[in-house]
Amino acid sequence: MKILKEGTGEIFCKNTPTEMRNWTRKNKPRALIDKRMRIKDAIKKFVKDGDYIAIGGFGHIRIPMALIYEIVRQRIKNLSVAGHTAVQDIDVLMAGGCVSNVDIAYVVGFELRGLSGVQRRLFESGEVKKADYTNGAMSYRIRAGAQGVPFIPVKVMLGTDTMMHSPGKVVKCPFTGEKVLLLPSLNPDVCIIHAHKADMYGNVQIEGHIVKDDLQARASKRVIVTCEELISDEKIRADPGKTVIPFYMVDAVIEQPWGSHPGNMPYKYYFDHQFTEDYLTAGRDNNPETMERWLDEWVYSINDFDEYLTKIGAKRLYNLRDLEFLRPPVR
């Protein structure tokens, strides 16, 4: 097949679908196993220096912050990250010095809240390497990874510099002659997700929009899930259509209420707007020690996410619940 045009972007994730399939055969148990463990142990066991990570949710929404903070706390290094609308999730990882490479669809911005100082510094200095994609393109790559094929033809990015800074290749469709862009599939090493409900075996329910978490779980080697509520498998069996991710994909399950704070957990709690604003302000300070102090206060100096929640305080958390349900906070 003749390549008509190609981008120069580097492929940061080297896993191929055929290797993944062989790996899965040997390493992923099919039996119903109790997969509950502590966040600390799950990160230690399943996240390694140099891994490629896919993060669930959408930037500020249903992001697995309890898992993110623990990755930073364990000072895991040289991660590559799928920046598939990544906002506060990737920002904390980058502030913590965990990230070397990013596949960018949307990063640096905090949507209406403006740009991140931390990410601007790291991307503008060239310290963190990048390739450019689109949100659709990253989802297509993950769908190819989940499907087990090495590339996928898409109809986006064509004709643009976004394409020229990706590893994409333009070819003519062998059936119709139409030009399409081929993108490499993506099989992340680890996928971290915060969900509404799961049972101890890793059957996962997500309420509201799923964003890309279903595909990411299917494409990835390891899947770590925190959930607002651990439920019995009887409840899962009563409504199995709600299982977005089935148990055999999941390696660890942790019940962690408020596990997306300061993010927005649909039907549970709204953003902690002030917390995110304070975090952004720390990152925008030209003195990097300001962000180090923030990380000390909220990550390094505390033992785990339960301690973090205690520090946030019950009143503030319950107010976020009121905001979610469009009630004026009363506490």
Next chain:
Amino acid sequence: MAKKNYTLRELMAVVAARQLADGKSVAVGTGLPLVAAMLAQKTHAPNLVIFFEAGGIAPQLPTLPISVGDSRTIHKALCTTTLIDIMDTMRRGYIDYAFLGGAQIDSYGNLNSTMIGDNYDMPKVRFPGSGGANDFGSLAWETLIIMDRHSPRRFVEKVDFITTPGYLYGPNAREEEGLSPGTGPSKVITDLCLFDFDPETKVMRLIATHPGITVEDVIKATGFEFGISDNLGTTTPPTEDDLRIIHEVIDPEGRVFPK
């Protein structure tokens, strides 16, 4: 000229809203474009269907969401789905309009939301990148572009990086590169004026100025040559009702229109 009771940003939102026909569908992000889509729903286009790229379809938006995925974007929605499903839906031809913006735009409507500078590895400023913008600009039938702060720094001869395709380098360029026929930017709404694109040349064409703005003002603020329509008009100011809906119903917290 009588003292106006509205700001240019409010006028932009109203002009953008008027581009959306009833019974059509729109993919939208946050900010001014979303105010426009909500305003259209609450005025002339009650049957406008809103899609959010994170997976919210046809919500009944209570107030302005601050993120493309936040709970408000799925409030009383008819369907919650995945990002790829929204992109597939757009590719399959169900989505009429998409709203886009950027840091820079050129005469063909190509948008840059990726970087400023000429060195990709070490840009002067790194912006978020495409997000869903390139997907929207490639796949939606009609792209509506909103650009505030109309100036030669933003309306440039050549963008530093083509994040999202407009008409690329001229007539048939989109088709030549593999994008589907019948797609592309249709309007550019700025704080000075309203452009469309010349059907022959695919270059931006001035079709209306905002009240009090002259053609010379637009020429001075634009870093490239553009066409001028034979039927050059003036945009119609917001009604009292438009302004009330924007401030009291859509954005009571003043996130897009600070009080």
